[in-house]
Amino acid sequence: MAERQSPERQLPERLSPLEPVFHTGSHGNFEHGVDVILTETRPGSILQLAAWPGAEKQLIEAIRKVTGLALPDGAGGGVAKDGKAVFGFAPGKFTVVDEAEGLASAFAKVVTPAIGTITDLSHGRTAIRIAGPKAEWVLAKFFAIDFALPAFPIGAGRSTTHHDVFAQIQRSGADQFDVYVFRSFARSFWKALCHASEEVGYEVQ
C-alpha cells in the first residue's frame, strides 16, 4: 500500500453531521417572507475551559490574552465578535469558540495546570445559528427560558436542555442565536428546528 501514501500531510475533509438533511433554499410557509435563517456556522475550534476554585479571574485574563475578548461581569456573560465567541455556562466555566482551528493549543500555553483545564470539543459539538425576526419565537418552542432581550442580552450564554439533551445557547445578535448541541444529536435537532420553523417560513443558507 506504500504507493498510496502521499508524501505531504493531507488535510482531512471536514464533514457535517447535518449533510443528509441540510437543504439550502427557502422552505415552509415563506410566501409572505422568510422570518428565520438557519445555518451551520462550522467553527474550527470549540473549547470548554474550567477554572479551579479561586482561579476564575486568571482564567478570564487568559481568555482575554488568547482571544482578545473581554468577558463582561456576571453569570452567563459573554461576547461574540470577529469570528470568535466566549460565554460563561456555569460558575468558573466558559465555552470559547473560534472560526479558526488550533485554539486548544493556543490556550495550552496560557491555561497552566494551576489555573484550570481545557477540553477540546471541536469535534464533539455542532454549532447551529438561527437568525431573524422570529428566532426568539422558534427557540421558545424548544427551550423553557426567557429569550427576551432584557432577560437574555447580546453576547450572553445559557445552558439548558431540550428533551433532556443539553444545549448551550449564545445570543450573538439582537435577533440571532448560536446553539451548540452534541454532534451525535445535531441531525435530529436540526430536523426538529426545521419543522419548528416551517410556520414562519425559513431559509437554509
Place this chain on the structure above:
Amino acid sequence: MLITCPYCGPRDVIEFTYQGDGNRERPQPASQDLDAWNAYVYDRLNPAGDHNEIWQHSGGCRTHLRMVRNTVTHEISSTGFARGDHNAAARHKAGGKS
C-alpha cells in the same frame, strides 16, 4: 414549578435533580461509629414544612445547590450554591420566583 438557580435564574423543575436530604452529616470515611452511619443512611426528619435539601441543576449549569423547600406548599424560600466559594458567581437572589 420554577426553581431559581443562583447562576442560571428561574428554570423549570424538570432541569433539576433531587440529591437528597441536606440535613445529613456524613461521618468521616474511617469512622466505625455504627450509630452515626445508621443515622446518616436512614434517619430523616421528614418535616411537614421547611426542609433543607440538596439539588443539582443537572439540565443547566450542573452545579449542586442548597435549597429550603416547604414540603407542604413546595415554596422554595432559599437557594444557594452547595459549594460556598461559588457565591461570587451568583446573580439571582435566593428564593426569587422570577
